[in-house]
Amino acid sequence: TQLLEQSPQFLSIQEGENLTVYCNSSSVFSSLQWYRQEPGEGPVLLVTVVTGGEVKKLKRLTFQFGDARKDSSLHITAAQPGDTGLYLCAGSNTGNQFYFGTGTSLTVIP
Amino acid sequence: DTGVSQDPRHKITKRGQNVTFRCDPISEHNRLYWYRQTLGQGPEFLTYFQNEAQLEKSRLLSDRFSAERPKGSFSTLEIQRTEQGDSAMYLCASSHRQGRDYGYTFGSGTRLTVV
Numbered sequence: 251t252q253l254l255e256q257s258p259q260f261l262s263i264q265e266g267e268n269l270t271v272y273c274n275s276s277s278v279f280s281s282l283q284w285y286r287q288e289p290g291e292g293p294v295l296l297v298t299v300v301t302g303g304e305v306k307k308l309k310r311l312t313f314q315f316g317d318a319r320k321d322s323s324l325h326i327t328a329a330q331p332g333d334t335g336l337y338l339c340a341g342s343n344t345g346n347q348f349y350f351g352t353g354t355s356l357t358v359i360p
Numbered sequence: 361d362t363g364v365s366q367d368p369r370h371k372i373t374k375r376g377q378n379v380t381f382r383c384d385p386i387s388e389h390n391r392l393y394w395y396r397q398t399l400g401q402g403p404e405f406l407t408y409f410q411n412e413a414q415l416e417k418s419r420l421l422s423d424r425f426s427a428e429r430p431k432g433s434f435s436t437l438e439i440q441r442t443e444q445g446d447s448a449m450y451l452c453a454s455s456h457r458q459g460r461d462y463g464y465t466f467g468s469g470t471r472l473t474v475v
Contacts, residue, residue, distance in 0.1 A: 254402075283463045292364075292451050292466030293403065338402050346416055347393070348464070350402030 254351035262357040271354040273322045273339035282322050287336040329358045364467035372473045380438045381470045385454030395451040442474045
């Protein structure tokens with residue numbers, strides 16, 4: 251059962267543009283993570299957020315955890331071709347397992 | 361620290377055969393997880409170990425699936441009597457503490473194709 255909905259499912263943009271992807275759930279999570287996955291490889295952790303309203307920045311990437319800890323967003327500024335990949339959010343209540351969303355497939359065109 | 365290693369990277373098998381995958385986690389990580397990912401979907405939890413103890417199993421893990429982690433080091437995932445629906449990427453991940461503040465480190469996965 252997928253508890254996390256991600257939108258959009260697919261996104262294709264030109265290099266230099268900004269974008270935001272969303273991760274929504276009806277459930278409350280104690281922590282939420284964002285991963286990026288490239289074809290044929292495992293996901294790579296980008297960030298973990300644990301506090302409602304928390305904002306974290308990683309270079310051109312800005313992550314926000316919703317106040318109610320049910321949703322999150324990832325904003326990329328001035329996208330580059332190297333940002334291309336599948337972006338996955340994953341939430342947990344116990345820390346014993348994370349539930350993953352279906353992902354947003356991002357293509358940045360040079 | 362060479363990360364999480366999975367072997368083999370790819371496996372093609374005939375329906376009905378048994379297959380076994382291996383995962384070597386990061387050496388100081390005591391938690392090890394198995395996930396399955398099909399095309400267009402996010403990873404789905406299968407099971408996890410803390411040291412050698414298997415603490416949780418998903419309902420996705422039918423009786424044809426078994427996982428072990430002898431001595432709390434490497435882990436194996438065996439699928440008996442494979443079916444075409446078992447075709448997927450099998451991902452292993454490890455972490456060194458409860459995952460609230462620390463994320464997983466994933467391996468590159470084993471891509472299983474059942475023909």
